[in-house]
Every structure is written in C-alpha cells, then in structure tokens.
Amino acid sequence: MLTLRLLGVLVIVAVLSVLIFGMMHLIPGDLVRNLLGLRPASPETIAAIREQYRLDDPIWLQYLNWLGNALQGDLGTSIRYQVPVADAIASRIPLTSMLAVMAMLIAAVTAIPLGVIAARRHQSAIDQALTGFSVIGLSAPAFVVSLLLLYVFAYYLPIFPVYGGGTDFGSRVYHLVLPSIALAVGLAAILMRLTRAAMIESLASDYVTFARSRGLSELTVLGLALRNSSIPIITAAGLVFTYVIGGTILVETAFALPGLGLMLQDAVLFKDIALVQALVLLIAVVIALITVAIDLTYAVIDPRVRRGRRAS
Amino acid sequence: MSRLSRRFAVTTAALVAAALALSACTPAGPSRSGDDTRLTVALPGSLSNLYVGQENGILNYYVASIAQEGLVSLDAEGQIQPALAESWEQVDDVTYVYTLRENATFHDGTPVTVDDVIFSIEKAQDAEISPGFAWYLGGLESMEETGERELTITLVEPDATFATLMSTVGALYVTSRAYWEANEGTIGTGSGLLMGTGPFQVTEFVPDSHVEFTAVDTWWGGVPDLESVRIDFIPDENTRLLAAQSGQIDVAFNVPFTQASQWESISGAEVQFVNDLSYVGLLFDLSVAPFDDLKVREAFAHAVDREAVVSSVLGGHGEVALAIPTPESLFTAYGPDGAAAALAEGEQFAFDLEAAAAALAASSVPEGFTTELTYPATGPELGRSALALAANLAEIGVTVNVREVTIEEWLATIGDGEHGVGYMWYFSTTGDPGEVISYLYGPENPSQYENEAVRALLAGAFVESDPVTRADLILEADNLARPDLASAPLWWGQSATAFLNGWSLSTPSPFVFTNPWPTLLTKAG
Numbered sequence: 001m002l003t004l005r006l007l008g009v010l011v012i013v014a015v016l017s018v019l020i021f022g023m024m025h026l027i028p029g030d031l032v033r034n035l036l037g038l039r040p041a042s043p044e045t046i047a048a049i050r051e052q053y054r055l056d057d058p059i060w061l062q063y064l065n066w067l068g069n070a071l072q073g074d075l076g077t078s079i080r081y082q083v084p085v086a087d088a089i090a091s092r093i094p095l096t097s098m099l100a101v102m103a104m105l106i107a108a109v110t111a112i113p114l115g116v117i118a119a120r121r122h123q124s125a126i127d128q129a130l131t132g133f134s135v136i137g138l139s140a141p142a143f144v145v146s147l148l149l150l151y152v153f154a155y156y157l158p159i160f161p162v163y164g165g166g167t168d169f170g171s172r173v174y175h176l177v178l179p180s181i182a183l184a185v186g187l188a189a190i191l192m193r194l195t196r197a198a199m200i201e202s203l204a205s206d207y208v209t210f211a212r213s214r215g216l217s218e219l220t221v222l223g224l225a226l227r228n229s230s231i232p233i234i235t236a237a238g239l240v241f242t243y244v245i246g247g248t249i250l251v252e253t254a255f256a257l258p259g260l261g262l263m264l265q266d267a268v269l270f271k272d273i274a275l276v277q278a279l280v281l282l283i284a285v286v287i288a289l290i291t292v293a294i295d296l297t298y299a300v301i302d303p304r305v306r307r308g309r310r311a312s
Numbered sequence: 313m314s315r316l317s318r319r320f321a322v323t324t325a326a327l328v329a330a331a332l333a334l335s336a337c338t339p340a341g342p343s344r345s346g347d348d349t350r351l352t353v354a355l356p357g358s359l360s361n362l363y364v365g366q367e368n369g370i371l372n373y374y375v376a377s378i379a380q381e382g383l384v385s386l387d388a389e390g391q392i393q394p395a396l397a398e399s400w401e402q403v404d405d406v407t408y409v410y411t412l413r414e415n416a417t418f419h420d421g422t423p424v425t426v427d428d429v430i431f432s433i434e435k436a437q438d439a440e441i442s443p444g445f446a447w448y449l450g451g452l453e454s455m456e457e458t459g460e461r462e463l464t465i466t467l468v469e470p471d472a473t474f475a476t477l478m479s480t481v482g483a484l485y486v487t488s489r490a491y492w493e494a495n496e497g498t499i500g501t502g503s504g505l506l507m508g509t510g511p512f513q514v515t516e517f518v519p520d521s522h523v524e525f526t527a528v529d530t531w532w533g534g535v536p537d538l539e540s541v542r543i544d545f546i547p548d549e550n551t552r553l554l555a556a557q558s559g560q561i562d563v564a565f566n567v568p569f570t571q572a573s574q575w576e577s578i579s580g581a582e583v584q585f586v587n588d589l590s591y592v593g594l595l596f597d598l599s600v601a602p603f604d605d606l607k608v609r610e611a612f613a614h615a616v617d618r619e620a621v622v623s624s625v626l627g628g629h630g631e632v633a634l635a636i637p638t639p640e641s642l643f644t645a646y647g648p649d650g651a652a653a654a655l656a657e658g659e660q661f662a663f664d665l666e667a668a669a670a671a672l673a674a675s676s677v678p679e680g681f682t683t684e685l686t687y688p689a690t691g692p693e694l695g696r697s698a699l700a701l702a703a704n705l706a707e708i709g710v711t712v713n714v715r716e717v718t719i720e721e722w723l724a725t726i727g728d729g730e731h732g733v734g735y736m737w738y739f740s741t742t743g744d745p746g747e748v749i750s751y752l753y754g755p756e757n758p759s760q761y762e763n764e765a766v767r768a769l770l771a772g773a774f775v776e777s778d779p780v781t782r783a784d785l786i787l788e789a790d791n792l793a794r795p796d797l798a799s800a801p802l803w804w805g806q807s808a809t810a811f812l813n814g815w816s817l818s819t820p821s822p823f824v825f826t827n828p829w830p831t832l833l834t835k836a837g
Contacts, residue, residue, distance in 0.1 A: 035444075038737075040754070042446075044439070045439040052439075052440045081501060082500065162551060164544065253548050258518055258520040262358075269719075
C-alpha cells in the first residue's frame with residue numbers, strides 16, 4: 001500500500017516535470033534579454049549565450065538533457081545565481097521550512113481550541129464573533145496582514161524586527177514570529193471553521209449525549225469528540241499546506257526574508273528553468289509526502305482503519 | 313468552559329511573555345541610529361550575483377563600486393580621474409598607456425600587477441562570463457605590459473568611449489588573477505565573493521538578503537572612517553519605509569516619488585533628487601502595422617503632453633527630454649549652459665491634439681485602431697504617463713490598452729516584432745552622449761530603423777575623439793532622425809536617494825555612486 005503510494009508520487013513528479021518544462025517556454029520573457037538587460041549586444045554575444053545555455057536545442061532535447069542529469073543527481077546550475085541548483089535551494093530550506101512549521105503550529109494551537117469553543121457555544125455570540133473573525137482572516141491577503149503586524153508590533157510597539165531572517169537559531173525564531181503569524185492567519189481561519197464544523201457534528205452525536213449522561217467531565221467529553229473529529233481536521237491541515245507555499249511568496253517579500261517562496265517567484269520571472277524545475281518538484285514531493293503521512297496518521301487515530309488494513 | 317478559556321488565556325499569555333523575553337535578549341534589527349562607524353543601506357531590489365559582468369542592473373554597479381575599482385574613475389562632473397592607474401595618456405587615436413599606482417593593493421594584501429588588469433579585461437570580454445560587458449570591449453587589438461606598472465592598450469579603430477570604459481561606470485572591475493583562478497566559477501556568489509582594491513572588502517553575501525562590507529587598510533586612498541557597510545535588500549516599499557522610520561536604515565536608494573514626502577518627514581532625513589542619466593521615450597517598431605506609417609507615429613508624438621507628465625506624474629522630478637542624450641552627457645563637450653542651448657535648438661513635436669487628429673486622418677488607419685502599451689511594474693510613473701497618453705489618444709479615436717507587466721516581460725517586448733509601440737527606459741552608467749542613441753538608431757536597433765545618413769553620423773561620432781565635434785555629430789544625428797519618429801523622447805529622469813540618521817552626501821551627482829561612495833558620506837553631530 002505504502003509502496004504503491006510512493007510510486008504514485010514518482011509518477012506525479014515525472015508528469016509535473018514535463019509540464020513545468022513546457023510551461024516555462026510559454027510564459028513571456030527571454031532569458032538572453034534578462035541576462036543582457038537593455039544593453040546593445042552583437043549577434044556573436046547573443047549566439048554565445050544561447051550556446052552556453054543550449055537554448056537553440058529543441059525543447060524535447062533540452063528536457064531530456066535535464067532529465068538525464070537530474071537522474072544522475074545533477075540538477076544543473078542556476079543561471080540567475082550562478083551556483084548549483086541543489087546548493088541554491090539547500091541554503092533556503094532552513095528558513096522557509098521553519099517559517100512554514102511555525103505558521104502551522106501557530107495556526108493549530110490557536111484555531112483548534114477556538115474551533116472547539118465555537119462549536120460548544122454553537123450559535124452564541126462567541127461563536128458568531130469567532131466565525132466573523134475567521135471570515136476576516138480568510139479574506140485578508142497575507143501582505144496586508146504582514147503590513148498591519150509590522151506597523152503594530154515592529155513600529156508602534158517595537159517588539160519585533162521590521163525585516164530580515166536572523167542569524168543563529170534564537171534570532172531566527174525571533175525574526176520569524178511576525179512572518180509566521182502573518183502566514184498563520186489565513187490557515188487558522190480555515191482550520192478553525194473546519195474544527196468547528198466537525199465538532200458541531202460530533203457533539204450532536206449519541207455517544208456524546210451518552211458520555212455526558214454517564215457523568216464524564218466536560219473536558220473528557222470534549223476530548224472524545226475532538227478525537228473523533230480529528231480525521232477531517234488533519235486532512236484539512238494537510239491540504240491547506242499548499243496555501244502555506246503560496247503565502248510564503250507574499251510574506252517573504254513583505255519581511256525581506258531570503259526564502260524559497262521569493263526564490264521561486266524570481267526564478268520563474270527570470271526563466272531560470274533548472275531552478276524552477278527543482279523547486280516545483282521539491283514542493284510537489286513535500287505535498288505528496290504530507291498526504292501520505294496524513295493517511296498513515298489515520299491508522300494511529302482510528303482503530304477501524306488499522307483493523308481494516310490488517311484484514312485486507 | 314471557564315476552565316477551558318482560562319487555560320487558553322494562560323497559554324496565550326505565556327506565548328506573549330516568551331516572545332517578549334526573546335525580544336529582550338536578542339538584538340533587534342541590523343542597525344541602530346547614532347552609530348557613526350557602521351552604515352546600513354537599503355536597496356529596493358535584490359541582487360543574486362555580485363559580479364557586475366554577470367548581473368548588471370544599475371544597483372549592481374553601486375554595490376560593487378564599494379569594493380572594486382577600474383583603472384580610472386568618473387568624478388562628480390563626469391570627468392575622468394585616476395583610480396588604480398595613477399596616470400594615463402592617449403598616445404594616438406588607438407593607443408592608451410596606463411601607469412599603475414605603486415601602492416595599489418588587493419584586499420588580500422597582494423600588489424596589483426599589470427597582468428591582473430589584463431586578466432580582468434579578458435574576463436570582461438568573455439560573453440559567457442560577462443554577458444553585460446562583452447559588447448563594450450570587442451574592439452581591442454592588444455594589451456601589453458610595456459614597462460614596470462605600465463599597460464599599453466591598442467584598439468582596432470578609434471573609439472571615443474574607450475577611456476570611460478576603463479572605469480567602474482564602464483566595464484572594468486579589476487580583480488586578482490590568483491584569486492579568480494582559485495575560485496573559478498564561484499566569483500560573485502556567496503561562496504566566491506569579490507576580490508578588489510577598494511576601501512571596503514566584501515565579507516558576506518547572502519543572495520536576496522544582504523551584503524556585508526568591512527573597511528580595509530590596503531586602499532591607496534587611505535583607511536575609511538566607517539568600519540563596516542551593510543546593504544540589505546528590502547523589496548517591499550512599505551517595509552523599507554517602516555524600517556527607515558524605525559531608525560534601522562542610514563541610506564536608501566530609489567525612494568518611490570509617491571513616498572518621498574513620507575521619507576522626508578522622518579526626523580534627521582534628507583531626500584536628494586538627482587538626474588540619474590536615464591532616458592524615457594516612446595519606442596516604435598517600424599516593421600509593425602500600423603506603426604510602419606509615419607502619420608500614425610506623428611499622431612502619437614503630438615498626443616503626448618510632456619510638460620504635464622513631468623509636472624504632474626513626476627512631480628517635477630525630471631525634465632522634458634528634447635533629445636535622446638541627457639544634458640549631463642553633454643557637459644564635457646559644451647558645459648551646462650552650452651548643453652542646454654544646444655539641446656534647445658532641435659525641432660520638437662508639440663502637444664497638439666488637432667495636429668494628432670489631422671495626422672491620423674491622413675494615415676492608413678483614419679478611423680483609428682486599438683493597440684497595447686506595456687510598462688514595467690518597477691516604473692509606476694511610466695504607467696501613469698501611459699494612461700495620460702491613452703486618454704489623449706482616445707479623443708482622436710485610438711484605443712490604447714495600458715498593461716503593467718514584470719520587468720522581464722517588458723524587456724522581452726522590446727523589438728519583438730509584435731509591439732508597435734512601447735517604452736524605452738534606459739539608465740546610462742557611462743554618461744556617454746552616444747550610448748543610448750547608438751542603441752536606438754545604430755545597427756541591430758529595436759525599431760528596425762534604417763537611415764544611412766544617421767548611421768554615418770553616429771559611426772563618425774564613435775571614432776571622433778574631440779568631445780565638441782563628437783557631441784555635434786550626435787546631436788545632428790538625433791535631429792536628423794527625429795522627424796522619422798523611430799523614437800519619441802519623453803523625459804530625462806531623476807532618482808531619489810534618502811539619507812537618514814544625520815548622514816549626508818555633499819556632492820550629489822549621477823556619477824557619485826559608481827565611486828567608493830561610502831567614503832564620501834558625512835554624519836552631522
């Protein structure tokens with residue numbers, strides 16, 4: 001089962017690599033112009049650059065070339081940065097993964113309790129207020145939230161730095177507090193609404209009524225209901241991870257963070273194909289692996305899934 | 313419920329307390345005001361490579377000029393001054409002799425040799441290593457070490473721009489052969505950095521984040537007062553402004569005009585507007601219908617209200633362009649007053665909607681037509697000017713769809729054979745009067761404009777060494793080509809630089825930032 005899933009991931013990555021390669025040739029822009037800027041250039045100079053990056057080869061040959069190298073572990077050289085693609089990406093992974101993890105954590109520790117509170121006080125003023133906030137959180141673009149946070153917590157109350165990514169671990173966490181909150185707002189809004197919806201259903205179930213009638217404490221009852229609601233919540237959390245990746249582009253721009261989101265945006269614009277390929281495939285693999293990981297957690301959470309798998 | 317919400321409140325309070333504790337023990341921000349040994353500079357864009365031959369945006373020149381030098385430099389007036397060469401002379405039309413300084417030393421302490429200079433020029437000539445420089449240095453016949461510290465360069469044919477090319481505004485950033493060969497393939501990246509001779513050495517470069525410079529004692533010009541310079545790349549303009557308002561920035565390049573008053577209102581701040589040798593004009597592609605019709609181009613030229621654009625769109629921070637060469641580029645030949653007088657002599661297309669309507673009526677598309685005008689997102693003033701032009705043209709029946717695109721997409725539209733009208737937005741680093749016009753009217757030009765008389769005048773200017781005769785030829789070519797409307801000049805631009813926390817620059821000039829400019833800054837108090 002797991003092997004099959006991982007094979008599926010490989011197929012998706014292979015198909016994606018072809019698609020991206022093709023699409024990079026369709027988007028506007030010209031690599032040679034990007035390298036030369038508005039400079040006059042002799043036909044020889046242009047020919048030398050086209051030759052250097054093999055731009056005159058047919059697209060399929062360029063792709064096969066890339067594929068052959070990639071299969072041998074060589075992802076090519078970034079034209080924009082003039083360093084190996086693997087190095088360029090590796091240097092950005094710590095910052096962006098930390099940003100994403102912090103944002104997910106912040107979203108989870110705020111949204112799930114709030115969702116539970118809203119569900120428990122279904123249709124009360126608190127519920128309506130929280131639902132209202134979630135609508136605002138969902139609709140506020142990440143760059144607006146970023147700017148608002150900067151104004152309040154970096155300028156009026158100078159608690160956090162305005163920009164930059166920090167150097168050591170401690171200062172990096174500190175620098176990433178505001179960016180991860182900015183990224184977490186939209187996530188938390190989605191998670192809160194899903195938690196609320198799942199909990200409302202669970203709390204209306206017979207087992208909850210029965211548990212209450214047995215005199216179990218309210219906290220134990222909520223714990224039971226939350227565990228039974230956790231499959232949709234975790235599934236949603238995995239799916240909204242894709243939102244995090246889109247959001248990092250905006251947040252990294254707003255806080256001047258040298259991360260993967262910013263790198264991907266610039267690489268696409270510059271037509272730095274090798275870098276775009278590697279970045280998109282990395283993202284695809286991460287998303288696919290998270291989906292697999294979520295499937296595996298079902299078994300941990302739900303004994304029926306475990307038993308079902310054993311039976312098959 | 314009450315227990316739950318209390319627990320939530322306690323958790324939140326603990327998180328806030330943790331954040332506050334963390335903020336107390338970690339230094340906030342990269343720099344604080346009041347420090348006069350450390351300079352923090354904000355750049356609006358990001359650099360991905362420090363070697364100017366590889367990545368050659370105007371900001372790359374400003375950054376690399378802190379650490380590297382050419383044989384000569386251009387002073388505030390654009391006059392050639394000694395740099396690594398203590399003296400130089402032009403022996404004949406094609407021969408230049410440079411004598412290196414005796415005390416010229418690289419950051420690693422090794423002396424600069426003639427061989428290092430030759431090596432640096434060879435790297436600049438290589439289209440694969442230096443796509444940005446290769447075109448300039450194609451006309452060299454030979455480079456020879458003709459004496460101790462003496463380099464003789466011979467050209468294939470006379471080139472009036474050559475003397476300037478040997479500076480950092482041109483195409484020469486002298487580096488060490490030994491260092492380059494030991495770091496082959498990584499020069500300009502975070503692992504290879506740059507090796508130069510300037511007052512500051514690059515000590516750290518994180519692409520898209522920052523560059524860090526430290527003062528050295530090896531510079532022939534002495535030890536700078538500043539101990540370090542840090543350049544942060546902050547792409548978002550609001551974040552940049554907030555960082556400045558929080559006192560974290562000492563110098564900021566390219567302040568958006570729309571934000572200038574907010575920057576000026578920061579305590580201890582000064583915003584300097586300086587003509588930046590940029591040219592903005594409409595560019596027509598003569599191979600694209602209906603712009604192959606001169607009458608259509610005339611309609612466009614008459615529909616632009618350049619005075620209104622300069623006063624309202626640019627807020628007066630620019631000048632109506634009367635020709636392609638900027639006034640500053642003609643100072644060497646005519647002086648400031650003479651340049652203004654010479655530029656005023658050419659005939660202009662005046663703003664006149666009736667004339668525009670008449671030209672359109674006489675054209676191949678008398679009923680009007682629809683076209684697209686793209687502008688780069690980094691030039692919002694180009695966009696507003698395009699909208700003003702579109703409004704005027706709408707009155708005579710021409711629909712112009714104005715579209716903002718990325719700078720990369722905009723670059724690709726120039727001379728693509730599909731866009732009949734577009735913008736030309738050119739920052740000249742050399743300040744040479746022939747630089748932009750040769751690109752617009754010379755061989756391989758983006759307008760597909762063929763005029764032998766104009767080409768002959770420009771070719772004559774290329775080999776002419778007398779500045780006045782040369783400028784005369786260039787202006788004659790410009791005036792001769794103007795009625796053909798391959799290009800319609802709009803304005804000569806300015807850039808706004810903010811100096812904060814009491815820092816100032818006493819010699820504002822378009823050439824100042826291609827010198828080791830941090831040494832020219834002073835701090836009040």
